Amino acid sequence: MSNCLIAQSGGPTSVINASLSGVISSSIESSAINTVYGSINGIQGVLNNNLINLSSIFKDSKEKLERLKLTPSMFLGSCRYKLPNIEDDNEQYKLIFDIFKQNDIKYFFYIGGNDSMDTVLKLSQYAKAYKQDVKIIGIPKTIDNDLYGTDHTPGFGSAAKFVATTLLEISYDTYIYDIPSVTIVEIMGRNAGWLTASSALARNKNNSSPDLIYLPEVPFSIAEFIENLKQLQKKKRNIVVAVSEGIKDKNGNYICACQNSTNDKFGHAKLSGTGKTLEDIVCNELNCKVRSIELNVLQRSAMHIASLTDVTESTLVGKKAVEYALEGYTGKMVSIIRKNNNSYEYEITHVDIEKVANKEKRIPGEWISKDKNDITAPLLEYIKPLIYGEPNIEYKEGLPNYININHLFS
Amino acid sequence: MSNCLIAQSGGPTSVINASLSGVISSSIESSAINTVYGSINGIQGVLNNNLINLSSIFKDSKEKLERLKLTPSMFLGSCRYKLPNIEDDNEQYKLIFDIFKQNDIKYFFYIGGNDSMDTVLKLSQYAKAYKQDVKIIGIPKTIDNDLYGTDHTPGFGSAAKFVATTLLEISYDTYIYDIPSVTIVEIMGRNAGWLTASSALARNKNNSSPDLIYLPEVPFSIAEFIENLKQLQKKKRNIVVAVSEGIKDKNGNYICACQNSTNDKFGHAKLSGTGKTLEDIVCNELNCKVRSIELNVLQRSAMHIASLTDVTESTLVGKKAVEYALEGYTGKMVSIIRKNNNSYEYEITHVDIEKVANKEKRIPGEWISKDKNDITAPLLEYIKPLIYGEPNIEYKEGLPNYININHLFS
Numbered sequence: 001m002s003n004c005l006i007a008q009s010g011g012p013t014s015v016i017n018a019s020l021s022g023v024i025s026s027s028i029e030s031s032a033i034n035t036v037y038g039s040i041n042g043i044q045g046v047l048n049n050n051l052i053n054l055s056s057i058f059k060d061s062k063e064k065l066e067r068l069k070l071t072p073s074m075f076l077g078s079c080r081y082k083l084p085n086i087e088d089d090n091e092q093y094k095l096i097f098d099i100f101k102q103n104d105i106k107y108f109f110y111i112g113g114n115d116s117m118d119t120v121l122k123l124s125q126y127a128k129a130y131k132q133d134v135k136i137i138g139i140p141k142t143i144d145n146d147l148y149g150t151d152h153t154p155g156f157g158s159a160a161k162f163v164a165t166t167l168l169e170i171s172y173d174t175y176i177y178d179i180p181s182v183t184i185v186e187i188m189g190r191n192a193g194w195l196t197a198s199s200a201l202a203r204n205k206n207n208s209s210p211d212l213i214y215l216p217e218v219p220f221s222i223a224e225f226i227e228n229l230k231q232l233q234k235k236k237r238n239i240v241v242a243v244s245e246g247i248k249d250k251n252g253n254y255i256c257a258c259q260n261s262t263n264d265k266f267g268h269a270k271l272s273g274t275g276k277t278l279e280d281i282v283c284n285e286l287n288c289k290v291r292s293i294e295l296n297v298l299q300r301s302a303m304h305i306a307s308l309t310d311v312t313e314s315t316l317v318g319k320k321a322v323e324y325a326l327e328g329y330t331g332k333m334v335s336i337i338r339k340n341n342n343s344y345e346y347e348i349t350h351v352d353i354e355k356v357a358n359k360e361k362r363i364p365g366e367w368i369s370k371d372k373n374d375i376t377a378p379l380l381e382y383i384k385p386l387i388y389g390e391p392n393i394e395y396k397e398g399l400p401n402y403i404n405i406n407h408l409f410s
Numbered sequence: 411m412s413n414c415l416i417a418q419s420g421g422p423t424s425v426i427n428a429s430l431s432g433v434i435s436s437s438i439e440s441s442a443i444n445t446v447y448g449s450i451n452g453i454q455g456v457l458n459n460n461l462i463n464l465s466s467i468f469k470d471s472k473e474k475l476e477r478l479k480l481t482p483s484m485f486l487g488s489c490r491y492k493l494p495n496i497e498d499d500n501e502q503y504k505l506i507f508d509i510f511k512q513n514d515i516k517y518f519f520y521i522g523g524n525d526s527m528d529t530v531l532k533l534s535q536y537a538k539a540y541k542q543d544v545k546i547i548g549i550p551k552t553i554d555n556d557l558y559g560t561d562h563t564p565g566f567g568s569a570a571k572f573v574a575t576t577l578l579e580i581s582y583d584t585y586i587y588d589i590p591s592v593t594i595v596e597i598m599g600r601n602a603g604w605l606t607a608s609s610a611l612a613r614n615k616n617n618s619s620p621d622l623i624y625l626p627e628v629p630f631s632i633a634e635f636i637e638n639l640k641q642l643q644k645k646k647r648n649i650v651v652a653v654s655e656g657i658k659d660k661n662g663n664y665i666c667a668c669q670n671s672t673n674d675k676f677g678h679a680k681l682s683g684t685g686k687t688l689e690d691i692v693c694n695e696l697n698c699k700v701r702s703i704e705l706n707v708l709q710r711s712a713m714h715i716a717s718l719t720d721v722t723e724s725t726l727v728g729k730k731a732v733e734y735a736l737e738g739y740t741g742k743m744v745s746i747i748r749k750n751n752n753s754y755e756y757e758i759t760h761v762d763i764e765k766v767a768n769k770e771k772r773i774p775g776e777w778i779s780k781d782k783n784d785i786t787a788p789l790l791e792y793i794k795p796l797i798y799g800e801p802n803i804e805y806k807e808g809l810p811n812y813i814n815i816n817h818l819f820s
Contacts, residue, residue, distance in 0.1 A: 012586055041588050073582035080587075164809055169711040172483035175818050176422055177490075178451050204806075206814040237819050296703045301579040304715055307808065387808035396614075398571055398717065398797035399578060404616040408585050409647050 001034040002106035004325070005051065008074045008141075009042035009081075009112035009119065013155025014162075014303040015314040016141045017403075019111050020076065021069040022318020023139070024058050027107075032326050037103060040408065042079035043110070043119050046096050051103065052076075052407060064403065069315060070393055071402040072303035082115065083122050086129070093126045100134050107135045107325040111318075113142035113153070117333055117357040124331030124353060135325040138333035138353055139317055143300045145194035146360045149351035150335035154317055155300070157310030157386035160198035162302045163187055164387060166295060167202035167242060171209035174238040180288035182229060182239045185210070186275030188299050190246045192362045193217050195299065197375045198383050199242035209240035216246035217363050218372045220255055225278070226285045228373055233286070245274045245294075304400050308389025313346070320348045344385035411444040412516035414735070415461065418484045418551075419452035419491075419522035419529065423565025424572075424713040425724040426551045427813075429521050430486065431479040432728020433549070434468050437517075442736050447513060450818065452489035453520070453529050456506050461513065462486075462817065474813065479725060480803055481812040482713035492525065493532050496539070503536045510544050517545045517735040521728075523552035523563075527743055527767040534741030534763060545735040548743035548763055549727055553710045555604035556770045559761035560745035564727055565710070567720030567796035570608035572712045573597055574797060576705060577612035577652060581619035584648040590698035592639060592649045596685030598709050600656045601626050602772045605709065607785045608793050609652035619650035626656035627773050628782045630665055635688070636695045638783055643696070655684045714810050718799025723756070730758045754795035 006023050008016055020038075027036040036054040039045035058065050068075055083092060100108065110120050120138035127134050140147050143159035167185060174183050187196040193215030200213060211232055214220055232239050247255045256274035275292035282290045317334040324332060332350040339345040367379035394401045416433050418426055430448075437446040446464040449455035468475050478485060493502060510518065520530050530548035537544050550557050553569035577595060584593050597606040603625030610623060621642055624630055642649050657665045666684035685702035692700045727744045734742060742760040749755040777789035804811045 012583055041586075044588070071582070072579055074586045077588065078586040161808055165714055166708060166712075168809060168812065169482055169713065170707060172481070172812060172815060173422060173707045173711040175815055176451075176484045176488040178454070178487065178818075201809065204809070206812065206816060291707075293706045293708075294704065297580060297583045297701075298576060298703075298708075301583040302576075303579065304575055309808075384807065389808065390805055395800055397794065398719075398799065399574055399611065399614070402578065402582060402616065405582060405585055406616060408588075 001032065003035045003037055003104045004033050004107035004109065005037045005039055005046070005100070005103070005105045006054070006076065006109045006111070007039035007042045007045060008076045009078055009110060009116035010142065011113070012072065012074045012078065012300050013141050013143050014072045014158040014301060014306045015155055015310050016111055017071050017075050018069045018311050018314035019139050019141060019154055019318035021065050022315040023109050023322055024054050025065055026319040026322035028055060028059055030322060030326060033107070037105065038076045041077040042081060043083065043096070044079040044081050046099050047092060049099050067394070067401065067403045069311065070303060070391055072301045073405060075403065075405055077408045080115070083119055086122060086126050090126070096123070097126070097132050097134065105134060107137070109137050109139055109321050109325070111139040111141050113144065114147055114356065114358060114360060117353055120333065121331070121353045121357040127330065135328065135330040137321045137325050137329065138356070139321045140333055140335065141314070143195060144189050144192050146192035146362065147356055148359045148361045149333055149356040151338040151346065152336060152386060154310060154314035156194060158306035159195055159299045160201065160383055161307040161387035162299055162305050163195055163198050163295065164201035165305055167199045167210055167240070168207060170293060171202060171207050171240050174240055178237070180233060180237050182241065182282050182286065182288055182290045184241045184243060184275045184278050184282070184292040186243055186245055186292065186294040188295065189216060189244045191216050191360055193244050194363060196242055196244040197363060197379055200375055200380050201383060201387060210242040211236065211239045212241045212373045213375055214241070214243045214247050214373060215363060215368060216244040216248065218368060219250040220247040221250070222281060226282070229282065229286060243274060243278060247274060304393060306391055307387045308391045309386055311391045316348055324350050341381060411442065413445045413447055413514045414443050414517035414519065415447045415449055415456070415510070415513070415515045416464070416486065416519045416521070417449035417452045417455060418486045419488055419520060419526040420552065421523070422482065422484045422488065422710050423551050423553050424482045424568040424711060424716045425565055425720050426521055427481050427485050428479045428721050428724035429549050429551060429564055429728035431475050432725040433519050433732055434464050435475055436729040436732035438465060438469055440732060440736060443517065447515065448486045451487040452491060453493065453506070454489040454491050456509050457502060459509050477804070477811065477813045479721065480713060480801055482711045483815060485813065485815055487818045490525070493529055496532060496536050500536070506533065507536070507542050507544065515544060517547070519547050519549055519731050519735070521549040521551050523554065524557055524766065524768060524770060527763055530743065531741070531763045531767040537740065545738065545740040547731045547735050547739065548766070549731045550743055550745065551724070553605060554599050554602050556602035556772065557766055558769045558771045559743055559766040561748040561756065562746060562796055564720060564724035566604060568716035569605055569709045570611065570793055571717040571797035572709055572715050573605055573608050573705065574611035575715055577609045577620055577650070578617060580703060581612060581617050581650050584650055588647070590643060590647050592651065592692050592696065592698055592700045594651045594653060594685045594688050594692070594702040595620070596653055596655055596702065596704040598705065599626060599654045601770055603627050603654050604773060606652055606654040607773060607789055610785050610790050611793060611797060620652040621646065621649045622651045622783045623785060624651070624653045624657050624783060625773060625778060626654045626658065628778060629660040630657040631660070632691060636692070639692065639696060653684060653688060657684060714803060716801055717797045718801045719796055721801045726758055734760050751791060
């Protein structure tokens with residue numbers, strides 16, 4: 001019997017701990033795995049030998065595991081750490097695999113997005129090149145839904161449900177005054193507009209907003225935006241606009257106010273203020289009430305409005321990761337295949353990590369409307385089933401009863 | 411048999427329609443009331459004779475009334491319209507009471523905050539002076555909880571629950587990275603800090619944030635704020651600050667960036683950007699990750715995380731308003747009395763409108779901590795029971811199934 005190690009990386013989602021709970025429960029149940037370890041703050045925790053014993057925390061408590069499943073944020077903490085290329089510097093890899101050896105780790109699970117899959121790729125390449133018997137499996141998560149190799153990503157459905165619910169409630173809020181208004185809602189998604197697109201789910205027979213949807217896949221023109229608003233104002237009093245934080249002009253420059261801000265460690269520009277920038281522009285161009293709303297980190301942390309479909313799938317990809325590792329697979333990411341859209345059916349499989357790491361899946365052109373300010377019906381049908389169902393959150397004194405994560409800073 | 415008329419005014423709350431549902435159901439049930447009318451966009455709808463027949467919409471549909479109860483925003487729309495003083499100009503009053511006469515309105519219910527209670531006061535004064543037999547009753551609502559004459563206001567509990575839940579989820583979100591951070595959450599409440607104070611409910615045995623709470627009742631010092639943060643950073647890695655949008659310096663100037671923006675019709679400054687202003691200041695003063703989050707209109711529209719206690723009480727104050735009007739009371743606001751805090755018990759009564767209109771109830775000094783950056787335990791105990799319970803929202807295809815309010819703009 002050997003041990004396994006789990007870590008989480010990148011930005012949180014409401015359900016990344018559901019995947020963790022899946023890995024833990026299947027590992028604990030497995031006769032092939034002795035102790036389940038967790039690394040604190042992703043791969044950095046391995047480099048620092050900062051591991052915790054998850055078996056001892058969860059072994060005898062199904063109730064604790066259930067609470068973990070329904071707690072947002074990341075029980076094991078996160079990092080945004082990029083491993084060097086193996087050929088440039090293999091010292092860190094030696095250290096990581098030494099730690100694995102010291103702790104008899106034969107299975108390593110990394111829950112994350114496309115940057116984290118780069119870590120999975122490099123570790124599995126190193127293991128192969130240096131004949132290390134450690135199975136390396138990636139478990140997808142991101143609210144951005146921008147991973148290749150999977151129909152959609154765990155975490156996206158819950159974020160989409162939060163965005164759609166919030167857009168519905170904001171739209172209702174705008175209708176109450178009899179004066180013209182423009183409300184601009186800024187939604188996360190650096191280069192891929194999946195989450196911004198999910199705002200369209202707020203439309204139903206009682207609600208036609210959002211009225212305009214601007215995706216980062218399409219160059220943004222301020223002149224066309226103002227023209228779109230002017231045309232709409234002839235027909236509608238209260239206009240709601242959904243806009244991605246990452247929209248750029250035709251030269252590739254971000255529209256947001258903080259274009260000159262610093263990049264993060266992966267070279268991504270830190271974005272915010274797109275909604276506020278547009279608010280100021282509309283204020284100057286149109287004579288009406290204007291408000292911008294940035295949904296901010298609530299998109300990735302509002303477990304109280306998570307999608308049950310997403311919670312279930314996230315748990316299952318965690319469980320399947322253990323199954324695949326025990327079957328001997330390595331250098332794989334667990335993935336979801338959609339079998340049938342009409343009566344949403346899916347199955348879980350795995351995909352070579354090379355096909356996933358360091359790539360970004362963006363919305364294809366045919367799913368964007370001709371006038372570039374909306375999405376098409378097939379994209380709506382694609383997202384729709386992912387927000388179905390409400391998990392049974394336990395409330396205590398009026399608030400969700402989330403699991404203790406104080407070990408992250410003690 | 412006469413008719414009654416209902417209108418809504420001021421900013422929305424998640425549960426203002428619950429009060430409306432209470433008025434409608436009791437009016438429909440009453441043998442003394444014939445038809446229940448609603449005025450579109452508050453008192454302006456009366457002046458424009460823009461009334462709708464609520465009896466015909468809701469008479470035979472308990473299911474529709476239940477859906478109304480659990481729909482945020484305002485079914486009857488809103489206005490921010492201040493009636494002139496009667497002695498300056500009584501033409502509008504003549505018109506209003508003419509419309510009442512034309513429609514055989516003997517009972518008028520106005521659901522709103524302290525500005526709306528000014529309308530209730532003036533209409534009841536006019537009715538008395540000019541011997542008009544119309545009973546005028548105010549029904550309280552505001553997320554700000556700043557009304558005199560009632561223990562707390564309908565709408566506050568749900569907003570407090572949203573704020574506390576969100577603060578909890580944001581706090582968990584901040585804990586995942588092992589680098590120092592300051593997260594500033596901007597909360598509504600122009601002059602009264604009740605809603606900002608409710609962020610303290612997010613603290614429990616697993617969570618100590620928010621770490622600092624800045625109320626508009628206390629002059630805000632940027633130097634002290636930075637000093638508070640520096641001291642805290644010695645003990646804690648990820649700091650969360652709850653701040654009211656309305657904090658002012660010792661000279662009474664708003665801290666927010668938009669000090670020079672326009673006032674609304676009641677002379678209130680339009681506030682936003684306090685969090686962003688503080689974010690920029692902290693960025694310059696401390697070497698750490700800084701983020702500001704503005705909770706914005708979600709505080710008043712997020713019915714999906716409303717308080718069941720609040721929904722129940724809001725419905726009940728609506729029902730009681732009808733009871734009091736039929737008993738012959740006029741110039742009153744329905745109010746809530748707390749009988750027992752230990753095992754939260756309340757009863758509904760009424761209060762003279764003169765004691766309520768145009769006043770703002772702020773947090774008393776003894777409920778603010780000595781160092782002015784937190785609240786005291788009795789305030790926490792006061793707010794706590796108001797967020798208890800979760801209403802049973804109906805979901806359809808993954809989203810709350812709210813009532814149609816398209817009549818507001820058709």
